[in-house]
Amino acid sequence: MSAAFARLWAEIAPIGREDNGGYLRYALSEPELRLRDWFRDQADRRDMTVTEDGNGNLFAWWGTPWAPGTVLTGSHFDSVPHGGGYDGPLGIVSAFLAVDLLRERGVTPARPIGVAAFVEEEGGRFGVPCLGSRLMTGAIDPDRAAALRDRDGVTFGEALGARPAGASSLLASRVAAVVELHIEQGRALEVPVGVASAIWPHGRWRMDFTGDGDHAGTTRMIDRHDPMLTFAHTVLAADREARLAGAHATIGRVSVEPNATNAIPSLVRGWLDARAADTPTMERLVEAVVKQAVERAGQDGTQVSVEPESVSPEVAFDTSLAGRLSALLGGAPILPTGAGHDAGVLSAHVPTAMLFVRNPTGVSHAPAEHASDEDCGAGVEALATVLAELT
Amino acid sequence: MSAAFARLWAEIAPIGREDNGGYLRYALSEPELRLRDWFRDQADRRDMTVTEDGNGNLFAWWGTPWAPGTVLTGSHFDSVPHGGGYDGPLGIVSAFLAVDLLRERGVTPARPIGVAAFVEEEGGRFGVPCLGSRLMTGAIDPDRAAALRDRDGVTFGEALGARPAGASSLLASRVAAVVELHIEQGRALEVPVGVASAIWPHGRWRMDFTGDGDHAGTTRMIDRHDPMLTFAHTVLAADREARLAGAHATIGRVSVEPNATNAIPSLVRGWLDARAADTPTMERLVEAVVKQAVERAGQDGTQVSVEPESVSPEVAFDTSLAGRLSALLGGAPILPTGAGHDAGVLSAHVPTAMLFVRNPTGVSHAPAEHASDEDCGAGVEALATVLAELT
Numbered sequence: 001m002s003a004a005f006a007r008l009w010a011e012i013a014p015i016g017r018e019d020n021g022g023y024l025r026y027a028l029s030e031p032e033l034r035l036r037d038w039f040r041d042q043a044d045r046r047d048m049t050v051t052e053d054g055n056g057n058l059f060a061w062w063g064t065p066w067a068p069g070t071v072l073t074g075s076h077f078d079s080v081p082h083g084g085g086y087d088g089p090l091g092i093v094s095a096f097l098a099v100d101l102l103r104e105r106g107v108t109p110a111r112p113i114g115v116a117a118f119v120e121e122e123g124g125r126f127g128v129p130c131l132g133s134r135l136m137t138g139a140i141d142p143d144r145a146a147a148l149r150d151r152d153g154v155t156f157g158e159a160l161g162a163r164p165a166g167a168s169s170l171l172a173s174r175v176a177a178v179v180e181l182h183i184e185q186g187r188a189l190e191v192p193v194g195v196a197s198a199i200w201p202h203g204r205w206r207m208d209f210t211g212d213g214d215h216a217g218t219t220r221m222i223d224r225h226d227p228m229l230t231f232a233h234t235v236l237a238a239d240r241e242a243r244l245a246g247a248h249a250t251i252g253r254v255s256v257e258p259n260a261t262n263a264i265p266s267l268v269r270g271w272l273d274a275r276a277a278d279t280p281t282m283e284r285l286v287e288a289v290v291k292q293a294v295e296r297a298g299q300d301g302t303q304v305s306v307e308p309e310s311v312s313p314e315v316a317f318d319t320s321l322a323g324r325l326s327a328l329l330g331g332a333p334i335l336p337t338g339a340g341h342d343a344g345v346l347s348a349h350v351p352t353a354m355l356f357v358r359n360p361t362g363v364s365h366a367p368a369e370h371a372s373d374e375d376c377g378a379g380v381e382a383l384a385t386v387l388a389e390l391t
Numbered sequence: 392m393s394a395a396f397a398r399l400w401a402e403i404a405p406i407g408r409e410d411n412g413g414y415l416r417y418a419l420s421e422p423e424l425r426l427r428d429w430f431r432d433q434a435d436r437r438d439m440t441v442t443e444d445g446n447g448n449l450f451a452w453w454g455t456p457w458a459p460g461t462v463l464t465g466s467h468f469d470s471v472p473h474g475g476g477y478d479g480p481l482g483i484v485s486a487f488l489a490v491d492l493l494r495e496r497g498v499t500p501a502r503p504i505g506v507a508a509f510v511e512e513e514g515g516r517f518g519v520p521c522l523g524s525r526l527m528t529g530a531i532d533p534d535r536a537a538a539l540r541d542r543d544g545v546t547f548g549e550a551l552g553a554r555p556a557g558a559s560s561l562l563a564s565r566v567a568a569v570v571e572l573h574i575e576q577g578r579a580l581e582v583p584v585g586v587a588s589a590i591w592p593h594g595r596w597r598m599d600f601t602g603d604g605d606h607a608g609t610t611r612m613i614d615r616h617d618p619m620l621t622f623a624h625t626v627l628a629a630d631r632e633a634r635l636a637g638a639h640a641t642i643g644r645v646s647v648e649p650n651a652t653n654a655i656p657s658l659v660r661g662w663l664d665a666r667a668a669d670t671p672t673m674e675r676l677v678e679a680v681v682k683q684a685v686e687r688a689g690q691d692g693t694q695v696s697v698e699p700e701s702v703s704p705e706v707a708f709d710t711s712l713a714g715r716l717s718a719l720l721g722g723a724p725i726l727p728t729g730a731g732h733d734a735g736v737l738s739a740h741v742p743t744a745m746l747f748v749r750n751p752t753g754v755s756h757a758p759a760e761h762a763s764d765e766d767c768g769a770g771v772e773a774l775a776t777v778l779a780e781l782t
Contacts, residue, residue: 022649082604082649082657124651185609202608204652213473213757216641216664217593217729218576221634223753228642229630235623243612250607251619253652254645258413258473260515261595261644261662262731263756266473271652273607338608340653362614365654366604 001101002377008093009376012038013085022082022367026150027120027131028056028159035077035089039117042096048115054165055135055142056119062099063112066170071109071390072178072350073098073383074116076132076342080124084369086183090357090376092117094181098384105384109391111176118342119160123204126156128310133342137349138167171349177321177390178352180343181383183371187362188335192378195326196317196354198336199344200248201282202275203311207234207293211302213258213266224264225301228256230293231268234304237292238272245285247276248338271309275338279313315344318351325353328389329382339364355382392492393768399484400767403429404476413473413758417541418511418522419447419550426468426480430508433487439506445556446526446533447510453490454503457561462500462781463569463741464489464774465507467523467733471515475760477574481748481767483508485572489775496775500782502567509733510551514595517547519701524733528740529558562740568712568781569743571734572774574762578753579726583769586717587708587745589727590735591639592673593666594702598625598684602693604649604657615655616692619647621684622659625695628683629663636676638667639729662700666729670704706735709742716744719780720773730755746773 015038016023016031025031036058043050043060051059051066059065059072075091095115102109123129126148134140142164146157157163184194209227235251242249250273257267272289276282290306297304326332335356343354357371357379371379406429407414407422416422427449434441434451442450442457450456450463466482486506493500514520517539525531533555537548548554575585600618626642633640641664648658663680667673681697688695717723726747734745748762748770762770 080649080651080654083651083654122651122653127652129653185606186611187614200608212754213759214753215576215730215755215757216643217591217639217666217731218755219639219753220577221630221639223578226630226641228626228645232623232626235619236627239612239617239620248608248610248612250617250653250655252607252647252654252656253650254619254647256643256645258471258756259644260471260474260513260756261518261664262513262520262641263471263474263643264641265643266757273652275608339606340608362605362610363603364606364609365649365651366606366657368604 001380002373004097005376005380006373008097012089018082020367023079023085024081025077025079026125027078032077036117039092046096046099053136053168054162055132056160057132057136058117060115061112063109065112065114066174067112068174069111069176070114070174071111071387072114072116072175073180073387075180075182076118076121078120078122078124080122080365082367083365084367086369086371087364088121090183090371091181094376094380094383097380098387101380101384102388107388111391113387113391121342125150129340130342130345133345135164135166136168136171137345139345142166175350178343178346178350179355179383179386180341181355181357181379182341183364183369184356184359185337185339185364187359189333189356189358191333192358192375193329193382194333194335194356195322196337196356197322197334198317199315199340200275200277200336200338201279201312201314202340203282204309205272205286206307206309207270207272208305209268209302211266211300214264216262216264219264226264227268227302228265230297230300230302230304231270233296234270234289234293238289241285241288245276245281247274247281247285249274249285249289312340312344315347317347317353321351321353325386328385355379355386392771393764395488396767396771397764399488403480409473411758414470414476415472416468416470417516418469423468427508430483437487437490444527444559446523447551448523448527449508451506452503454500456503456505457565458503459565460502460567461505461565462502462778463505463507463566464571464778466571466573467509467512469511469513469515471513471756473758474756475758477760477762478755479512481574481762482572485767485771485774488771489778492771492775493779498779502782504778504782512733516541520731521733521736524736526555526557527559527562528736530736533557566741569734569737569741570746570774570777571732572746572748572770573732574755574760575747575750576728576730576755580724580747580749582724583749583766584720584773585724585726585747586713587728587747588713588725589708590706590731591666591668591727591729592670592703592705593729593731594673595700596663596677597698597700598661598663599696600659600693602657602691605655607653607655610655617655618659618693619656621688621691621693621695622661624687625661625680625684629680632676632679636667636672638665638672638676640665640676640680703731703735706738708738708744712742712744716777719776746770746777
């Protein structure tokens with residue numbers, strides 16, 4: 001199976017790849033649209049019907065689309081900017097190969113299998129992660145989603161070419177289970193395949209630090225109200241508080257106005273990404289960071305405003321399903337993750353599980369993200385086993 | 392004169408203006424090209440010949456271009472991003488009005504007056520401030536200047552449409568004096584017009600903080616090598632060291648890769664702007680900041696590299712010329728500035744002076760930058776008086 005994996009993987013590996021091996025596959029951008037064409041072509045080759053849900057999500061069907069007892073698998077194509085190639089596409093490629101494997105084995109599922117490609121899972125273009133699955137489940141208002149803008153001012157509605165359709169009743173009424181296969185994103189998995197127990201609660205808070213834009217050369221230090229200082233203090237506070245709490249906090253995205261070498265900024269906008277094993281810990285962490293930001297703003301003569309952009313509670317995947325899959329896979333380890341996934345959004349509505357494929361370096365969201373062909377092949381075998389069991 | 396000033400000023404005020412009153416007038420961009428057209432039109436209206444020097448600098452002439460004894464005045468059109476409208480254009484508008492005033496008074500200068508519009512004074516587009524005057528004086532290699540890129544990857548050579556001509560022998564052989572009028576950029580001037588004594592030494596250092604890009608959700612804090620932390624520590628160190636040294640340090644421009652909310656950055660690039668009353672103080676300041684950055688990088692497991700992009704020594708304007716102009720203007724105050732100017736670059740080659748117009752709030756490089764029509768009118772009168780004296 002590792003050879004079959006390597007062959008199919010090679011078809012999409014060049015799409016959106018940059019010189020350093022990283023990927024630019026923003027949702028509904030040219031590379032991601034090419035991957036969607038590739039998806040349709042793969043479905044055609046397998047006599048699988050493709051349906052769309054009006055939210056930007058695609059589904060390739062083995063069996064009657066949305067017939068009762070449907071099992072959904074798949075993942076997403078979009079990447080974080082300059083991210084790795086496995087996060088997302090591995091789940092889609094593995095799903096098509098699992099279909100092949102079941103057919104080779106003469107398995108005829110009694111229920112339909114739908115291979116999904118969810119749109120904008122990373123939130124890398126429009127800012128809200130799991131946008132496609134949130135729309136499908138009604139977790140975000142279609143008008144709000146339509147109005148989300150990318151860095152160039154293009155809205156999600158414009159990129160989609162329509163107002164999103166929003167919540168679908170098919171999910172609760174027709175879907176028996178969801179299984180998303182994904183590369184593991186830490187170094188917690190020491191065998192090729194594992195099963196997810198939970199997703200840490202996580203969220204993104206936009207922090208606007210405002211002050212007085214002025215000339216960097218002529219403004220005396222004591223006359224300044226420089227929001228970059230407040231921002232810098234907050235970055236260090238977030239790191240310190242996360243370490244104390246045994247949680248994760250990151251400020252990895254920044255935008256500055258006017259962003260000129262010889263000008264004191266008038267605005268520094270930073271996005272705080274915070275995650276923890278439980279919601280109260282995450283909330284205390286964010287509170288502590290905001291408190292220190294506000295205190296420092298008082299010293300700097302600046303202002304801070306904080307806006308939650310997306311906050312997801314802890315996801316505990318269906319315990320009995322996870323246990324069943326672990327047993328089916330010969331006692332595969334069951335482990336939590338700090339990363340958000342469409343499966344986490346869907347799990348509030350349908351019994352949902354995730355399979356993880358080993359990540360030897362633990363690197364993710366960066367060009368060095370990698371899984372071996374052997375482990376990916378083992379992932380396909382595991383997914384086929386699970387799909388056969390569930391259908 | 393304040394009414395005449397207000398009328399002419401109103402012609403250019405809308406060009407490149409944003410909703411909040413700030414300006415986007417990058418060198419050789421559409422708004423700056425419109426200002427250059429306006430410049431040619433103003434010259435035509437006054438029967439002044441316009442010449443170009445092949446470096447992007449324009450000159451409008453009363454008298455024979457570059458005849459011996461030439462007195463240059465004028466300033467620049469380009470702004471910092473979202474900057475004020477007075478920094479630069481005030482010197483050009485005032486120069487045309489000073490010509491009008493001398494003509495109304497029947498003055499016929501014995502030597503030519505050249506009104507200059509220097510290109511890319513702010514370095515806001517191509518990164519090197521005073522690019523036009525540096526090229527003209529040979530302070531920057533034309534090939535290096537041609538290769539400078541803006542944020543979109545366009546080179547200065549491409550924007551100019553040619554390889555810059557580089558150093559001109561006319562400056563040293565034909566120019567008797569340079570007088571640049573400029574809005575004051577602090578709150579140091581308490582009367583309408585002053586005379587510059589010196590420009591603080593200043594420079595820009597690009598600091599690249601590199602670490603390991605990774606997933607913000609899944610990477611344990613102790614496994615991280617996050618360059619944002621090193622950057623943040625350096626921002627606070629620069630502020631602290633500048634206060635201790637009685638100098639100015641600013642990090643107002645930042646770029647981050649991949650700049651995603653859910654990714655630990657692989658690169659944070661910050662530009663340090665440092666200025667002080669003397670070069671040794673500035674150098675000690677930068678050394679102290681770099682030392683603390685490197686120490687913190689050792690803790691964070693990140694790397695720091697520092698590249699000086701432009702470093703300008705102290706400029707002491709011609710003392711006797713400054714004294715003469717101060718006396719001529721009824722004892723106008725003589726004061727230094729922390730801001731760089733084309734006049735500072737030219738002063739190494741030609742006797743040079745600057746006139747400052749009062750800035751009541753001291754704000755500059757920001758939308759609130761402002762001088763009153765009355766003070767600007769007084770600036771025109773002062774410039775006319777000075778030009779009459781020097782020609």
